[in-house]
Amino acid sequence: MAFAIHDAELRARLEPRAKPYFVRIADGLHLGYRKGKAVSRWVIRERRRGAYQTRTLRQVQPDDQFPADGVGVLNFQQVVEKMMSESNSKIRCSFCGKSRHEVAKLVAGPGVFICDGCITLCQLYIDHPAEDAKLLIEDGKAVLKDGEPVFVPFSKAELRQRKEMLAADP
Numbered sequence: 001m002a003f004a005i006h007d008a009e010l011r012a013r014l015e016p017r018a019k020p021y022f023v024r025i026a027d028g029l030h031l032g033y034r035k036g037k038a039v040s041r042w043v044i045r046e047r048r049r050g051a052y053q054t055r056t057l058r059q060v061q062p063d064d065q066f067p068a069d070g071v072g073v074l075n076f077q078q079v080v081e082k083m084m085s086e087s088n089s090k091i092r093c094s095f096c097g098k099s100r101h102e103v104a105k106l107v108a109g110p111g112v113f114i115c116d117g118c119i120t121l122c123q124l125y126i127d128h129p130a131e132d133a134k135l136l137i138e139d140g141k142a143v144l145k146d147g148e149p150v151f152v153p154f155s156k157a158e159l160r161q162r163k164e165m166l167a168a169d170p
């Protein structure tokens with residue numbers, strides 16, 4: 001079972017226990033949250049040469065009582081970024097499959113990642129439902145012109161034509 005450790009509010013509902021609550025980040029790479037009665041810690045479990053190694057991050061604390069500052073208090077996203085920078089694991093965008101080296105930013109969710117490009121694409125879909133406009137997408141990317149997404153709206157005639165084509169399809 002996957003535990004919701006990405007959110008401080010959800011972590012507050014977990015029972016204190018000796019065994020950390022783990023979530024999978026990538027193949028052979030897991031992030032854990034060890035919930036103590038007084039002190040809680042992030043725990044990293046990584047497979048190296050066939051064996052799992054677990055280490056507790058003692059220099060930082062989860063953002064349970066204090067807001068994350070990226071230095072001494074790390075939230076889920078920040079601790080995953082730390083893991084990514086220290087690990088050789090192949091971490092990829094769950095949507096387009098690009099590695100973290102091919103994108104500007106990978107945002108972590110519980111067991112999934114999304115890159116900045118896919119976030120832009122999602123936002124475009126949300127802002128512009130495909131009813132009467134279409135995104136210009138080449139090689140799975142929204143085409144940008146001068147930093148702005150380019151839209152190619154269907155004309156009414158084109159829409160009618162498409163509907164007729166679909167209707168005529170046996």
Ligand SMILES: [Zn+2]
Pocket residue numbers: 093094095096097098114115116117118
């Ligand atoms: Zn992506």
